[in-house]
Amino acid sequence: MKGLGTEVLLPKEEIMRRVTELAASITKDYTGKDLLVVGVLKGSFIFMADLIRVIQIPSTVDFVRIASYGRKKVSAGRIVIDKDVDTPVTGRDLLIVEDILDTGLTLSGLVDMMKQRNPASLKVCVLLDKPSRRLVPFTADYVGFSIPDEFVVGYGLDCDEKYRYFPEVRILRESEA
Ligand code: XMP
Ligand code: MG
Secondary structure, three states: OEEEEEEEEEOHHHHHHHHHHHHHHHHHHHOOOOEEEEEEEOOOHHHHHHHHHHOOOOOEEEEEEEOOEOOEOOOOOOOOEEEOOOOOOOOOEEEEEEEEEOOOHHHHHHHHHHHOOOOOEEEEEEEEEOHHHOOOOOOOOEEEEEOOOOOEEEOOEOEOOEOOOOOOEEEEEEEEO
16 A cells, blocks of 8 residues: 655754754854844744754844645746735845745745845745756755755645654655555
8 A cells, every 4th residue: 555654864963953054154144234034934933943043143033924826836926925024124134034945936936025125135044955846046045955856844844734843854755555
């Protein structure tokens, strides 16, 4: 019988080591700045919680949630926000935090939208990047891990709302049960 199996791709210790390195770069780049960290719900919530606690400068946090139409996204640059930030971003040093960069549609749309609000600066930090899946050109400023084209879950990432609680990132695939 076929079922879904998982296999560890990134153990918790490796993730934490990399989160600490990302935080060190962010600390260096944002010292003296007015850092507003905006997480993309829901997938980024665990990554963002770990990240802001190791960044060595004060930050404020907020979240956005992007509407998804089933599993499909609308065309490039035309995302729909279903929960916007509460904080005005104008004049702030905005760092968008996302779990995974895949086709690039979500982040390119979100970045275009946020730029129209005139932040003082805008950068993007992703835990995972699947460069082989890109449909629109997009490069994140901070990337945790570049990974192959596999569907991954855990550390905040889900499949139909399941598996977010895994401490590690796991590959989800069909297996003979
Ligand atoms: P883009 O617009 O770059 O969207 O295609 C990135 C969003 O797609 C979801 N996504 C995944 N979610 N495991 C997941 O749990 C994956 O392997 C995966 N690949 C893409 C995710 O919601 C991300 O925000
Ligand atoms: Mg997501």
